[in-house]
Amino acid sequence: MNAPFQILLIDDDSRNIFALTAVLKSRGFACLTTTVATEGLHLLESQPAIGIVLLDMMMPEMDGYETLSRIRSGTRSDIPVIAVTAQAMAGDREKCIQAGANAYISKPIHVDELFTLLHRYLP
Template sequence: MEKEDHILVVDDDEDIRELLRQYLEKNGFKVSTAANGRQMRALMSSSARVDMIVLDLMMPGEDGLTLCRELQTGAANPVPILLLTARNEEADRILGLEMGADDYLTKPFASRELLARIKAVLRRARMVPAHLQLKDSGHLLSFGAWTLDTHTRHLLDGSGALVSLSGAEYRLLRVFLEHPQRVLTRDQLLSLTQGREADSFDRSIDILVSRLRKRLRDDAGETDFIKTVRSEGYMFSTPVQLRGDSA
């Protein structure tokens, strides 16, 4: 954890907001709180940088899923999100992942578990695993008409338009692009994208692949980049070129 990471807690329960604020500040974080989407937007638009959002799922009015979708839509560098909820339904967990959440924690939870999840999400958002470090000076990975800039983490489509990626989506795409035309099992993808500390749901990789496929659709709504290999895993089927600049 970097010094003074800024966590924004969004929860309509004042007692929970205050408890989380006190606990996280005690553990070295800068903490802001918001009771709803309106307050969240005001804080996000201020000059203060927000490094991560802890977002309650069940709130009156705009719920956590609505706000999660809003935060992930059109953002060049989305803020990592940890969803909190009192519901333990698998469908809710999957939906949260589909909306772009990086992790999911069910209430009631131990404070130490929340702290560990926050630290793990922040590490994953900032670090590229050793497996993914480019072996030369190139930083542009091209496939078809698309280009991923690994310095800025920007994905550009064939027209040069920026396509928003969450941190988890970026890491998965990076894994695929550095292992093209090779079948990767779900366990391998989990290890390469989240490392040993990953605490994943059964279908998290499948949901993440589905999200990435949607990002990579062309104007016709089609993509053939990521193939499902039955009973084995997934394969990025398109050749990938490595370049050092945009020339």
Template structure:
């Protein structure tokens, strides 16, 4: 398999730099979206192997974006990891209900993120 393409939907530049640097050093190719709407458009045009979706984003939040991506039949099997900074009771459930496969809280432990990605991509 060629290098897996990961769509990172995140609006915090520091987080983007950290995650991109780490994942690219491990052989993943990254596509960036700064909000939910962009994430939906890039998923449609780039067809990533996996999506890392921040839940708190401007314009359209991650949950809505996940629901819309899942609403498109060709993307029902794309693994989605939801990231949330504000871990509230019920967050995990709402992320999984929206269609995320996994849920991680920020600040994200990069090793845990990578392990989760590898697990979801069946590596």
């Protein structure tokens, strides 16, 4: 794809980052990754090429809901954010959307669903 944008992956599990990055790179997407939410916020503010965020909602220290709140109140408040979570209980999708996510995808991630969402929200 060789797009002029990058995907920011914020997930506290490096195995998830490894697997997801491999899939994304195989389709030509460029990725930035971090296992720490505060670093993800810094990357988002300092890297204008980031076009979308894939955000794990269940992280230690600062969870995805707090991270999402900070994204929405920052200078990149309009960036598309896809909430990624292992929680697949009734109401979780709505909770993520109400918190400010553009979309929601549950783990394990279905690759075709992910690419459909990426193509919907990327420029």
